[in-house]
Amino acid sequence: MEFKRISSQKISDKVEEQIVRLIKEGSYKQGDKLPSVRELCESLEVGRSAVRDALTTLKGRGLVEIRQGEGTFVTGFNPKRYFKHMLMPNQKEIESLFQVREILETSVVKLAAVNRSEEDLVAMRKALDHMSLCKYDDSGQHDCQFHMAIANASGNPILHQLLESISSSMEKSMADFHRLIASKPELIYDIHHQHELIMEMIVCEDAAGAYEAMMLHLSYVKKQMRKGFSIRSEYIQTH
Amino acid sequence: MEFKRISSQKISDKVEEQIVRLIKEGSYKQGDKLPSVRELCESLEVGRSAVRDALTTLKGRGLVEIRQGEGTFVTGFNPKRYFKHMLMPNQKEIESLFQVREILETSVVKLAAVNRSEEDLVAMRKALDHMSLCKYDDSGQHDCQFHMAIANASGNPILHQLLESISSSMEKSMADFHRLIASKPELIYDIHHQHELIMEMIVCEDAAGAYEAMMLHLSYVKKQMRKGFSIRSEYIQTH
DNA sequence: CAGAAGTCACATATCAGACAAGTTAACCAA
DNA sequence: TTGGTTAACTTGTCTGATATGTGACTTCTG
Structure with missing residues (x-):
């Protein structure tokens, strides 16, 4: 009997999943502006850092673009x-x-x-x-x-x-x-x-x-x- | 006289660049453990969030893996x-x-x-x-x-x-x-x-x-x- | 009235302190 | 040897304060 590695999923990961899901489902399309960090952390009932972590990871993955003073936007595919x-x-x-x-x-x-x-x-x-x-x-x-x-x-x-x-x-x-x-x-x-x-x-x-x-x-x-x-x-x- | 577009590069981006440079230059190779967030923010003289932002972005890009309680590790190529x-x-x-x-x-x-x-x-x-x-x-x-x-x-x-x-x-x-x-x-x-x-x-x-x-x-x-x-x-x- | 300049609201960026939670290693006792 | 505790160190999360960029609105001025 093998045991799977137990990994307590981090909050930021859950947030990331939620956002990816919304994008995949089409709630937010390319170019759309996501809710602000404040709004997100209120509606998800988590701290700002968790939301920020998720968004930053998504930025690294190339799914979103974060622009200071403006907001966070969904980028289409960026093959580069x-x-x-x-x-x-x-x-x-x-x-x-x-x-x-x-x-x-x-x-x-x-x-x-x-x-x-x-x-x-x-x-x-x-x-x-x-x-x-x-x-x-x-x-x-x-x-x-x-x-x-x-x-x-x-x-x-x-x-x-x-x-x-x-x-x-x-x-x-x-x-x-x-x-x-x-x-x-x-x-x-x-x-x-x-x-x-x-x-x-x-x-x-x-x-x-x-x-x-x-x-x-x-x-x-x-x-x-x-x-x-x-x-x-x-x-x-x-x- | 032309003016170059002044883009106040974010601190976290600079940190990210530095880390990527070190990895590319071979100072840190696949599997190596990067310095802890505390150490990094001290030697770079920036706040923890900047370092964290950079690392999280790199995590999104797949260059590093962050393990709670252990540290941050360079993942060679993570093709996934x-x-x-x-x-x-x-x-x-x-x-x-x-x-x-x-x-x-x-x-x-x-x-x-x-x-x-x-x-x-x-x-x-x-x-x-x-x-x-x-x-x-x-x-x-x-x-x-x-x-x-x-x-x-x-x-x-x-x-x-x-x-x-x-x-x-x-x-x-x-x-x-x-x-x-x-x-x-x-x-x-x-x-x-x-x-x-x-x-x-x-x-x-x-x-x-x-x-x-x-x-x-x-x-x-x-x-x-x-x-x-x-x-x-x-x-x-x-x- | 029109355009420039100022103001304000809101967004992210950054910092710093506190605490939670996971990992490791060392130590100690049965 | 085995199992448990503890200490030290790591990242994860929350929070409040401050800095800075953006855009819309208002106000000033000719």
């Missing part, structure tokens, strides 16, 4: 949080992240080729067009939007979130890469064609083709990143 | 946190999670077949042996250990963490599944052979073979889960 404390861009970590991205993106694109709706295609097209228009400044943003549109088309929200997390934790590297791109027209050209090929494969619902196209694209990007970064690797070291 | 607020096992979410797991596991096993060390093989072997020994009670635990050993062998720590996250957020479903298994000897038999096949492929460094074997295994598991759950689907609804 997933890899938040992992933003230590040593070379090995970046390689690992990129590998995960490769795995996810190549799988996602296969799903997208099968599940994509018309709206998804429109979103991808839009991102691509914007990218070729404003080549030099914020092409990175639209590049990201293109990939996210694909992830969205996969029909699996968790995959979408994961990719968003990874992208945001690779922010710095991505920004570096797009600066690299901006300086070399031939890279823009190549990448544009790779994107178009991926798009085409998704349009004609060719999962295997889309997979290959994405694989090609990511390999190319990885190669160029390595090339670009080995030149100024001292820059990476310090960041 | 990633998908923490996603433990709403409606059918669609489970399907999405399982799909992500499929993608990750099949990729991981390919990497493992190439990168596995001798220690990795020993760990897998051990998990498999334990599983066939104590068939009925905690086979689930060793099943999980087997998969985690593979993930570890992939050489990509982020992949390992992600899989751990997903497993722990599927805890309930997994537990249900293993209860299902325990009641049907033929399932045990099938799964045992699937595991052995995966193991074999990894041993002889056959990435493609390992991929196929894992695919086969997961498809089988998915099929059995669907079968088992459709019977008692009312159970899932309520949880």
Whole structure:
């Protein structure tokens, strides 16, 4: 006979649960303001510190945002949080992240080729067009939007979130890469064609083709990143 | 002349940063006990609530664990946190999670077949042996250990963490599944052979073979889960 | 009347003191 | 050795006071 660990649940934990429950049930939605600490501790009949503890924990979990003088607000999903404390861009970590991205993106694109709706295609097209228009400044943003549109088309929200997390934790590297791109027209050209090929494969619902196209694209990007970064690797070291 | 936005950074945020920095720099490693709140607020020259706020936030982020009467401890990565607020096992979410797991596991096993060390093989072997020994009670635990050993062998720590996250957020479903298994000897038999096949492929460094074997295994598991759950689907609804 | 400035209510942020409750280790006695 | 008590140290909770940020309202002024 085994015994479960007896853990006298702390008051703040109970408060936390209650609040999470209310959010999950929809009583408070994204952007809503929660009752003030005073109100909460009165209606729950606990001290202020217990309520504060619960709210602070939820802030750490990323479910709420506490603004002094205003109140506490429910934040929607903040995917950045997933890899938040992992933003230590040593070379090995970046390689690992990129590998995960490769795995996810190549799988996602296969799903997208099968599940994509018309709206998804429109979103991808839009991102691509914007990218070729404003080549030099914020092409990175639209590049990201293109990939996210694909992830969205996969029909699996968790995959979408994961990719968003990874992208945001690779922010710095991505920004570096797009600066690299901006300086070399031939890279823009190549990448544009790779994107178009991926798009085409998704349009004609060719999962295997889309997979290959994405694989090609990511390999190319990885190669160029390595090339670009080995030149100024001292820059990476310090960041 | 531009002015930077003056954001009076809260004391608790500064404290939080300091602690995170110490953890990142390695002054405190996984499992270590942080100084007590009293000590911290003395050496940082701030009030207890500021320190408490910081620690509570870190607890929410999953970086530390606060145990009453003992102290505050650094928890290495606590993967459960990633998908923490996603433990709403409606059918669609489970399907999405399982799909992500499929993608990750099949990729991981390919990497493992190439990168596995001798220690990795020993760990897998051990998990498999334990599983066939104590068939009925905690086979689930060793099943999980087997998969985690593979993930570890992939050489990509982020992949390992992600899989751990997903497993722990599927805890309930997994537990249900293993209860299902325990009641049907033929399932045990099938799964045992699937595991052995995966193991074999990894041993002889056959990435493609390992991929196929894992695919086969997961498809089988998915099929059995669907079968088992459709019977008692009312159970899932309520949880 | 319109806009700037002041005022006030209310929110969180922080501090500090007191006590409750859990953990550990050391000590002591049967 | 075993079991119980105690002491020291930890976090948990409550509370009251004060500081500070925010927004709405009022008042002053041209």
